[in-house]
Amino acid sequence: MLRVEYAYWLIAAFLLYAGLCNLLERQGWRALFWLVLGTLFASGDEVLSQQAAGNALPAQLAGGGVILLALLAPQIRRSTHTENASREHRMQSAIRLGHRLFVPALLIPVVTLLVALFGSHLSIAGYAVFAKPQMTLTGLALACVIALFAASRVTRSSMPEGLIEGRRLLDAIGWAVLLPLLLAALGEVFTQSGVGAAIAGLAGTVLPTGSALACLLAFALGMVMFTVIMGNAFAAFPVMMAGIGLPLLIQQHGANPAILGSMGMLCGYCGTLMTPMAADYNLVPAALLELRSPYGVIRAQLGSALAILAATIVLMYLFVFR
Amino acid sequence: MNYWPLLGIAVIVIGFLLRFNPVPVVVCAALTSGLLAGLTPLALLALLGKSFVSSRLLLLYVLTLPVIGLLERAGLREHAQRWIGRLHGLSLARLLTGYLLLRQVLAMFGLTGVAGAAQTVRPLLAPMSEAAAEKILPELDSADRDEVRAIAAATDNIGRFFGEDVFIALGAVLLIQAFYTQHGIELTPLSIALWAMPTAIAAFVIQSVRVWLYQRQLQRRAANMRSERTN
Numbered sequence: 001m002l003r004v005e006y007a008y009w010l011i012a013a014f015l016l017y018a019g020l021c022n023l024l025e026r027q028g029w030r031a032l033f034w035l036v037l038g039t040l041f042a043s044g045d046e047v048l049s050q051q052a053a054g055n056a057l058p059a060q061l062a063g064g065g066v067i068l069l070a071l072l073a074p075q076i077r078r079s080t081h082t083e084n085a086s087r088e089h090r091m092q093s094a095i096r097l098g099h100r101l102f103v104p105a106l107l108i109p110v111v112t113l114l115v116a117l118f119g120s121h122l123s124i125a126g127y128a129v130f131a132k133p134q135m136t137l138t139g140l141a142l143a144c145v146i147a148l149f150a151a152s153r154v155t156r157s158s159m160p161e162g163l164i165e166g167r168r169l170l171d172a173i174g175w176a177v178l179l180p181l182l183l184a185a186l187g188e189v190f191t192q193s194g195v196g197a198a199i200a201g202l203a204g205t206v207l208p209t210g211s212a213l214a215c216l217l218a219f220a221l222g223m224v225m226f227t228v229i230m231g232n233a234f235a236a237f238p239v240m241m242a243g244i245g246l247p248l249l250i251q252q253h254g255a256n257p258a259i260l261g262s263m264g265m266l267c268g269y270c271g272t273l274m275t276p277m278a279a280d281y282n283l284v285p286a287a288l289l290e291l292r293s294p295y296g297v298i299r300a301q302l303g304s305a306l307a308i309l310a311a312t313i314v315l316m317y318l319f320v321f322r
Numbered sequence: 323m324n325y326w327p328l329l330g331i332a333v334i335v336i337g338f339l340l341r342f343n344p345v346p347v348v349v350c351a352a353l354t355s356g357l358l359a360g361l362t363p364l365a366l367l368a369l370l371g372k373s374f375v376s377s378r379l380l381l382l383y384v385l386t387l388p389v390i391g392l393l394e395r396a397g398l399r400e401h402a403q404r405w406i407g408r409l410h411g412l413s414l415a416r417l418l419t420g421y422l423l424l425r426q427v428l429a430m431f432g433l434t435g436v437a438g439a440a441q442t443v444r445p446l447l448a449p450m451s452e453a454a455a456e457k458i459l460p461e462l463d464s465a466d467r468d469e470v471r472a473i474a475a476a477t478d479n480i481g482r483f484f485g486e487d488v489f490i491a492l493g494a495v496l497l498i499q500a501f502y503t504q505h506g507i508e509l510t511p512l513s514i515a516l517w518a519m520p521t522a523i524a525a526f527v528i529q530s531v532r533v534w535l536y537q538r539q540l541q542r543r544a545a546n547m548r549s550e551r552t553n
Contacts, residue, residue, distance in 0.1 A: 008378050010385060044375035051372050060364055062371025066349065073345035087400075094397030094404065101398045104389055105445045109436040116433055136435045137379050144385035151389050155396035165391025170384060175345050180380040182348045186330075188373035189352040189366070193327040193359035201323050229331055234497055241501055250507075257507050261498035262487065262517035269483045273476075276338060280380055283344075285439035285475040289448055291468045297479070300472035304480055304529050311524040319517075 001127060004134040005045055007141030012041035018167045029075040030171065036072070037178070040065050066185070073175035097154060104151035108143045115139025176287040176294075179279030187235045196235070199226065200243025207244070212253040212321060219244045220313050223264055224271035231277025233268025240264065255320045263316040270312065273305035274298060330355030383440035390445050398445055403453035414454035415537040418474065419530045421447055422481045426526060429485025437482070439475055448474045458537065459544045466540075473536060477529060484525035487518035 015038030022031035040062055047058040094101065116139055119130040130138055152159050170177070190196065203222060208214050219240055226236035245264060249255040272278045276295065286297045293299070330351040337347030349370075356366040390398075406412060428436055437443075451474045456462055462470070487494050495511050495518075502509050 004379065007382060007385065011378070011381055014384060014388075040375060041378055041381070044378050047371060047375050051368070056364070056368045059368035059371040062375055063367030063369070064371070066370050066374050067367075070346040070349035074343040090395065090397040091400050092397075093395075094401035097396060098401065099405075101393055101396060101401050102446075105393055105398060108386060108389065108441050112441075113428075113433055113436050116436070134379060136433070137382055140382055140435050140441075141385055144389060147386075147389045148392070151392045151396075155392055157392060157396070159388075161395075162388035162392040165395055166384075166388030169387040169391050175343070177381060177384065178345050179348070181374055181377050182345060182352075184377035184380060185370055185373040186348050186352045188376075189356050189369060190327075190330065192369060193330070193355040193361070194324060195327050195330060195355055198323060198325050198328050202325075229334065234494070237497060238501055246505055257502055258509050258513040259517045261502065261509075262495075262514045263521060265494050265498060266484070266487060266518060266521045269487070272483065273479060276344065277334070279344075281439075281479050284383075285443065285479075286472070288439050288444050289471040289475060291472060292464075293468070296468055296472040297475045300469065300476040301479060304476065304525075304532055307528045307532075308480075308484070308521065308525045311528065312521045315520050315524070 001131050002129060002138050002142065003131040004138045004141070007138060008041055008044060010141060010145075012038045014038075014163070014166065014170075015041060017163060018170050021164075021167055022171070027076075029072055033069065033072045033076055033175070034170075036065050036069055040069075066182070069178060070182075073178065076174060093155075100154050104147045104154055107147040107150055108140070111143035111146055112136060112139045115142060172290065173284070173287045176279070176283055179283055183231045183277055183279055187230055187232055190230065191235065196226075196239035200239055203243055207248075209248055209252065212249070212255075213317065215244060215248045215253060216255075216317060216320070217313070219249060219260075219264060220267045220309075220316065223268040224274075224309065227268040227271030227278075228275040229277065231272070231275055231279065233265055233272055236268050236271070237265055249320075253321065256322070259316065259320045263312050263320070266312050267309060267316075270305045270309035273301040324359065326358040327355040329358060383438065386440045390440070393445060399449040402446060402449040403456075406450045406453035407457060412454065413537060414451060414458065414470075414540070415530070415534045417447075417450060417454050418477045418533045422477050422526060422529055422533075425478060425481025426485035426522060429482050430488040430522075434482055434486050437478065439478060443475050443478050447478065455540060458540045459547075461547065473533065477533065480525055480529045484518075484522045488515050488522055 015034050019031045019034035019038055022034060043058070043062070047062050050058045115130060116136040119135045119139055120132070122129040148159060148162050152162060203218065207218050222240045222244060223233065223236050226239060227233045230236055241264070245260055249260055250257055272281060276283055276298065282298050283294050286294050291297070333351040333354050334347060337350070338344065352370060353366065356369065357363070361369065406417070425437055448471045451470050452462070452467055455466065455470045495514050498514050499509055499511055
């Protein structure tokens with residue numbers, strides 16, 4: 001059965017490979033960075049199962065690894081992605097291969113789509129091919145492997161050449177790969193430390209609770225602000241609902257819960273578009289596209305995010321109290 | 323109530339304002355909040371390690387890098403650009419609006435992992451958008467190219483975010499429903515998902531208009547340059 005854990009092992013192997021390449025090129029800090037991250041990925045399942053069994057030592061070591069990565073990150077300069085094929089060479093190859101170049105690129109979304117749609121019906125001799133949890137993402141990993149195979153056929157190069165090119169791109173992204181994982185961990189630490197409860201407590205003391213509009217604005221803008229800080233609307237939602245949404249808007253002012261919940265979450269999504277804390281949506285794409293400013297994507301989104309937010313707040317005010 | 327853990331947020335804000343490397347800033351914020359909340363250092367380390375490895379799926383996109391690298395060396399971007407350059411009916415605004423619609427509809431059916439910055443924007447949408455912008459204004463400088471790529475990434479994000487909330491079996495709707503169930507309010511997922519529709523439509527209209535305005539701005543610049551050259 002294909003499980004998402006296999007994808008983690010593939011990632012671990014790729015990261016360790018990148019570390020060894022850098023080691024051979026005497027890029028010591030960068031080599032250490034990828035090797036530590038690769039080790040964390042390879043040992044992740046063991047860490048989680050030991051933690052569940054009551055042994056905290058592997059998790060503590062993993063935490064030490066995270067701190068080591070944080071110390072290493074400022075040491076590694078993001079290498080500018082050097083093309084190893086000249087522009088003329090790429091142009092000739094593009095003319096020669098034509099639309100065939102699209103096939104492996106499109107295989108990634110298409111195979112992922114097929115697994116997401118039909119993966120649960122697929123079985124060989126009574127055994128399900130895909131494990132239920134995270135089936136789409138397992139499909140994405142499988143799609144990448146199939147697409148790499150197809151790409152090496154189409155471009156008539158070997159799979160190891162794919163690894164060499166992939167590692168160049170990875171070095172170009174550099175420490176930005178860490179941010180999504182670190183911010184997820186930060187969200188967990190914030191929740192465990194009672195940061196959300198403290199914010200809700202503060203908001204409750206300053207708000208004019210008699211006005212439905214004031215409460216609605218505080219709820220909507222609070223969702224945005226909290227999402228901007230935490231980088232994730234899912235983390236903001238329970239805090240703002242427990243602090244303002246449920247006691248003031250629903251119980252005191254009679255707001256419709258379905259509308260309030262749905263549109264409140266969408267206000268949070270507008271916040272996600274504005275914040276560097278949502279690294280996987282905002283900073284990683286900027287690095288992937290090799291923009292000069294890490295905030296380029298946020299700048300392009302800001303106007304849309306504010307307009308969508310304004311529209312959502314107006315819609316919410318019109319419908320939620322009926 | 324213990325308000326001291328809020329200092330973790332201050333660490334984040336100050337760190338980003340002073341433009342420190344975000345990686346150590348985020349870890350410092352976690353350590354600050356955790357320690358001020360009274361967690362022991364060992365418990366905090368374990369919490370940090372456990373939550374880090376629990377979110378490994380966020381790095382899945384690196385598996386696309388070998389494919390993209392191989393195809394780009396063989397001229398994928400050059401081919402995408404040449405192809406878009408030859409399609410006369412396909413303007414920048416039509417390309418991005420079409421992609422936005424497709425991304426929203428896919429996300430509404432729960433297919434968010436199908437497209438994305440690594441899967442579709444870097445190899446396909448960004449070079450195609452650059453080519454479409456070049457058709458309008460051949461003298462694109464590198465700042466313009468950055469902007470066009472950023473708009474492509476923004477379109478991808480907006481399509482995803484304001485589509486996925488309409489899907490009934492995905493994170494957001496289930497999270498909302500679970501919160502209400504905990505607090506004694508029973509709602510069906512469909513009633514929640516339905517109310518994401520008005521914002522989904524608003525988001526489509528707003529982003530389409532902004533892309534169209536950007537295209538018009540490029541067209542104006544191109545017209546100015548042409549008139550300068552003839553004078």
